[in-house]
Amino acid sequence: MSVLVIDVGTSGVRAAVVRSDATVAAVQYRQVLPSTPFPGLVEFDAVQLSTTALDLARKVLEEAGPVDAVGIANQRASTVVWDRSTSVPVAPGLGWQDLRTVGECLTLQAQGVRVAPNASATKLAHLVAQVPRERWADLAFGTVDTWIVWALTEGRAHVTDATNAGVTGLWAADGSGWSDRLLDALDIPASVLPSVIDSTGVIDAATALPGAPPIAGIAGDQQASLVGQACVRRGQAKITFGTGAMLDACLGPDPAPFEYRGPQGSFPIVAWQSEGRPTWGVEAMMLAAGTNVEWLRDDLGVITTAEESATVAAQCEDTGDVWYVPAPLGLGAPYWDFGARGTLLGLTRGTGRPQLVRAVLEGVAHRGADLVEAAEADAAIALSTLRVDGGMSVNAEFVQALADATQRTVEVAPMPDATTLGAAFLAGLGVGTWRDFAAVGEAWRPSRVVEPKRTLDRDRWREAVARSRGWLPDLSALDF
Numbered sequence: 001m002s003v004l005v006i007d008v009g010t011s012g013v014r015a016a017v018v019r020s021d022a023t024v025a026a027v028q029y030r031q032v033l034p035s036t037p038f039p040g041l042v043e044f045d046a047v048q049l050s051t052t053a054l055d056l057a058r059k060v061l062e063e064a065g066p067v068d069a070v071g072i073a074n075q076r077a078s079t080v081v082w083d084r085s086t087s088v089p090v091a092p093g094l095g096w097q098d099l100r101t102v103g104e105c106l107t108l109q110a111q112g113v114r115v116a117p118n119a120s121a122t123k124l125a126h127l128v129a130q131v132p133r134e135r136w137a138d139l140a141f142g143t144v145d146t147w148i149v150w151a152l153t154e155g156r157a158h159v160t161d162a163t164n165a166g167v168t169g170l171w172a173a174d175g176s177g178w179s180d181r182l183l184d185a186l187d188i189p190a191s192v193l194p195s196v197i198d199s200t201g202v203i204d205a206a207t208a209l210p211g212a213p214p215i216a217g218i219a220g221d222q223q224a225s226l227v228g229q230a231c232v233r234r235g236q237a238k239i240t241f242g243t244g245a246m247l248d249a250c251l252g253p254d255p256a257p258f259e260y261r262g263p264q265g266s267f268p269i270v271a272w273q274s275e276g277r278p279t280w281g282v283e284a285m286m287l288a289a290g291t292n293v294e295w296l297r298d299d300l301g302v303i304t305t306a307e308e309s310a311t312v313a314a315q316c317e318d319t320g321d322v323w324y325v326p327a328p329l330g331l332g333a334p335y336w337d338f339g340a341r342g343t344l345l346g347l348t349r350g351t352g353r354p355q356l357v358r359a360v361l362e363g364v365a366h367r368g369a370d371l372v373e374a375a376e377a378d379a380a381i382a383l384s385t386l387r388v389d390g391g392m393s394v395n396a397e398f399v400q401a402l403a404d405a406t407q408r409t410v411e412v413a414p415m416p417d418a419t420t421l422g423a424a425f426l427a428g429l430g431v432g433t434w435r436d437f438a439a440v441g442e443a444w445r446p447s448r449v450v451e452p453k454r455t456l457d458r459d460r461w462r463e464a465v466a467r468s469r470g471w472l473p474d475l476s477a478l479d480f
Contacts, residue, residue, distance in 0.1 A: 001433045003424040004060065004067040004213065006053050006152075007417070008074045008144050009221065010034065010095065010243075013049065014417070015056035017064035018424035020433050022443050024415065026064040028056040034095045040102075042095035046080045049093075049144065050151035054208055061210055070152065070206050071217035071427030073224035073419040074144040076167045079123040081131075081192070082147075084140045087155055090131055093147075094123040101126055105480055113185045114260055116480040119169030125186040141192040143168065145218050152206040152215060161199040161218040162273035171196075173259040175270060175278045199223070199272040200426040216430030221419045222246045222283065223271055228422030229387040229413050230444035232437040237375065237383045238418070239368055239402075241392035244332075245289035247371040248281055251379055255280040262378030265333030266371075272426065274437075282379040284333040284371040290391050292326040292342075292360050302353055306391070313361050313397040315354035322346040322355050323464040324363035334374040335469065339476030343468035358401075364392070365401035366461045372406050387446070389413035403452045405461075411446035 002025065007014040012031040016024050030052050034044040061067065077096040082089045094100075101122035105115055108122075115121045124141050131139060142150065146160045165171040165178075170188070172179045178193055197203060199219050205212040219227065222240065226248045229238040237249035248269065255278075256268040262282070271281035293309050296302045303309050323345045325331075330338035344359070372383055386408050392398050393412050403410045415421065425443075428434045434443070470476045 001068045001428070001431070002064065003069050003071055003427045003433065004057060005071045005073065005420045005423045005427070006057055006148060007420050007423060008049060008053060008148060010075045013052045013056055014420065015053065015060045016420050017060050017067060018421065020428070022421060022445070024420070026060040028059045030056060040099040042098040043092035044078065044095055046082070046089045046093040046147055050148060053148055054151060057209055066211050067213050068433065069216040069427040069431040070209070070213050071423035072145050072148055072215065073219055073221050073423040074148065074164070076143065076164060076220040076222070077118060077120045078144050079120045079127065079141070080144070080147045081124065081127040081139055081141050083138050084155070085138060087150065090139065091127055094127065098123060108185060109480070111185070113182065114480070115169040115182070119167060121169030121182060121186060125188055128188060128192065136189045137191055139192045140194070142194055145220070146194045149203065149215060149218070152208050153204045154207050157204040158194045159197050159203060160194045161197055162270045162278055163199055163220040163223040164218070165196045166270040167220060173268070174255070198274055198276065200274050200429045202430055214431065217423055217426030217428070219272060219422060219426055222248050223269065223281070224419040224422030224426070225389055226250065226271055226281065226422065227425050227440065228418030228420065229389060230441045231387060232441045235381050235383060238387040238389065239371065240418070241289045241364070241368070241388060241390035243288070243290050245286045245364070245368065245371070245390070247284045247368070247375055249375050249379060249381060249383060251280045251282060251381065253277070253279065256282045256379050258378065264374035264377045265336050266374050266378040282375050284374045286326070286332045286367045286371060287329040288326050289364050289367070291328060292364060293392070295328065296357060296360055302357060307395070309357050309361060310395045310397040312354050313358040316358055319359040319362060320346070320348070320351060320355045322351055322359040323460065324359040325464050325468040326360070326363045326367055327468050330475065331465070331469070333371055335465070336479065337469045337476050338478050339472035339474065340469045341471040343464060345464050345467065358397070361395070361398045362401045362405070362456065365398060365405040366456065366458070368402050369405040369458065372408070383408065385409045385411060387411045387413060389416055389418040391416060399450050400453065401456070403450045404454050405456045405458070407452050407455065410450045412448050412450070414445055414447045
């Protein structure tokens with residue numbers, strides 16, 4: 001048995017066929033970048049996304065043959081509004097990074113309504129407001145998963161799963177349904193909203209594809225990565241180190257003890273939903289991870305490729321007391337300081353290229369340890385082992401630094417993009433490829449296991465972070 005996965009990320013679309021032994025038989029990828037018409041605005045062509053997804057899916061099916069199910073993973077909270085009768089978007093889609101509604105979020109906060117600008121809620125309100133009210137009954141809203149399902153089913157299914165609904169900013173904290181209070185506050189008609197379904201289970205036939213295989217799994221990218229790394233029991237956690245980084249931990253049937261954000265800056269999430277019952281999780285994020293390596297490569301010219309950072313860092317045993325706080329966009333959990341900025345401390349005449357590169361890798365590793373501490377404190381769990389994926393997970397020096405900073409065993413995913421495996425597991429569970437989530441847990445085979453070798457100075461790290469904070473006071477005063 002095999003599963004077709006369509007994985008729509010922020011910068012591109014991937015289609016792959018995953019076999020029942022969790023190996024990948026065929027992969028197609030195409031870059032599809034959002035546009036930035038003005039600083040802070042991030043838009044995308046929804047039709048280009050769906051057309052690309054269908055084209056790549058057909059290509060991998062030609063290569064690998066028929067499949068038993070289709071799974072979807074997607075960038076979360078990016079927002080599309082379209083006309084139901086024509087399937088034509090009313091405007092460009094708004095990416096999750098789009099910040100045009102910051103002012104509205106602050107106004108709502110003053111009224112006691114808390115919603116972040118990176119969630120779908122105010123983006124949806126903005127797009128609906130562009131359409132005359134008499135046409136609102138014709139509109140449909142979706143995050144990217146919803147839009148792809150609409151395309152695959154040729155307009156029959158208007159759905160999203162609980163993992164995506166939970167990060168729109170419009171879903172009730174207890175998972176009971178869409179929030180009438182938020183819909184009223186934002187003047188959003190309930191008629192535009194998709195039905196919320198399980199993350200695993202047959203949804204509808206993908207009639208736009210050869211053989212019309214059933215769509216049987218949907219999850220937002222981070223939850224798909226959590227499942228893809230077989231974190232299916234309470235206290236299991238993964239961190240995805242890409243442009244930014246996200247730690248997600250499985251909590252089981254009981255949600256985190258807070259509705260919006262915990263004292264240490266982590267957020268409650270639905271990890272997945274099956275048979276109408278949510279499995280809960282907690283998520284902590286950093287705003288910049290791989291971005292810092294790109295800075296070394298593209299802006300400073302210290303390295304020529306991202307891969308070279310491991311080779312250069314290996315030329316020294318430590319940083320020589322050089323510290324780098326990776327905050328070019330501010331700091332996420334546990335600090336949530338948008339006015340913090342990247343900080344490099346401790347330079348001497350003896351500081352060289354290896355020390356600088358190692359300081360950057362260790363700075364990202366320390367931020368990873370911050371996320372671990374935040375999630376443990378907020379959710380009252382112990383994370384004894386970490387699983388990692390994302391582009392930085394192939395960097396041996398970085399992964400060792402992460403093990404050293406966290407003092408935990410680090411298991412590296414068998415493929416850098418575990419979202420693909422997660423979507424495959426969810427769809428496969430829906431059609432019987434895997435019997436249950438315990439079987440998914442048994443399928444975990446890390447590519448390597450890394451143990452701590454030394455102890456990094458966390459107190460010294462906190463001193464460095466303190467110096468980076470509040471650099472832009474007006475931004476530091478913002479809180480969502």
